[in-house]
Amino acid sequence: MGRKRTKSGKxxxxxxxxxxxxxxxxxxxxxxNPEALSVAKRTRVESAAKELGYVPNLAARALASQRTEVIGVLxxxxxxxxxxxxxxxIYDASEGSRYSIQLSNTRYSILQEEKLLRLFLAQKPAGLIVTGIDQTTESRAMLEAADCPIVQIMEIGPDPVDMMIGFSHYDAARAAVAHLFEQGHSKIGFVGARMDPRVQRRLDGYVSAMKDAGLFDQRLVVTTATPTSVTLGGALFTDLLAREPLDAVFCANDDLALGVLF
Structure with missing residues (x-):
């Protein structure tokens, strides 16, 4: 006689x-928390679950614990x-843990990020990893009220929601231009694309360093709101060379730099 099933057959x-x-x-x-059990008990429960085809009800578990075992990444x-x-x-660090990763793409839109944050937080995540520090007022409020760890990545700023891992794009740009000065360059161009807040801070750092050295010239700067690509890097550099002779160029990201090199 087979084992009894619930009405749903689960x-x-x-x-x-x-x-x-x-x-x-x-x-x-x-x-x-499988680590809390002995190896023998873990083996027996795992074997029984596989034999029966048991799949944990994550929604029910979240209701009971007020938390899922999902880390949201935006x-x-x-x-x-x-x-x-x-x-x-992120995936390497989470491998072997009880946590799973749920990924979303904001497409550089702070409004899309706000929408996705609302969706993630409704699912009671174990934690959230959010890119950058330029959230909307509503997104910031949701993150501050969230009952889980928050990590802002790729940048640092004066007012973290919880934790930050990154660097100052402004200071990094100044350091890059200072290095070019040390190599004897003075006619240094800037190539930037998309011009999201992080790229804008790189431009600000470049402008600041060039002005401090008395070398800033607006004709040395070429930017576009177009999404970045290797091909675009080459096109922007061609435009820049048509304006002014250069002895160095600071590119806002790797894709643009590859376009310049090629």
Whole structure:
């Protein structure tokens, strides 16, 4: 005679516990925190779950614990190589843990980011990783009220919501221009695209360093709101060379720099 099923036909946790020879509480603990069980009990519960085809009800678990085991990640691009490396690091760090990663693409839109934050927070995530510091007032309020760890990445600023990992784009640009000065260059151009807030701060750093040296000339700057690409980098550099002779160029990102080199 087969085991009883719920009306929906789904396997219940109690059935897994019975087959594994443990209490339902112990079986539940396996799916929440397997490290808390002995190796023998983990093996029995895991084997029973596989045999029965049991799948934990994450929604019910979230209601009971007021928290899912999902870490939400909001990045502005899935094609930019920089963010590919960031995602690789996130997945590498979470591998082997009980947490899963839920990814969303804001497409450099702070309004889209606000919409996605509202969606993520409604799902009671274990944590959120958010790109940058330029959230809308509403997004900032939601993050400050969130009952989970928040990490802002790719930048640092004076007022973190919770934690920050990154660097100052303004200071980095100043340091890059200072390095070019040290190499004997003075006619230094700037190439920028998309001009999101992070790129704008790189431009501000460049302008500040050039003005401090008495070398700033607006004709040395070429920018566009067009999304960045290698081809665009080459086109912008061609435009820049048609304006003024250069002995160096500061590019706002790697894609543009590759276009300049090629």
């Amino acid at each position: 396997i219940r946790l109690a059935e897994v516990a019975e087959l594994a020879g443990v209490s339902p509480i112990t079986a539940s603990r396996f799916f929440r 990045i502005p691009s899935l094609t930019n190589n920089v963010f590919s490396d960031v995602l690789r690091g």
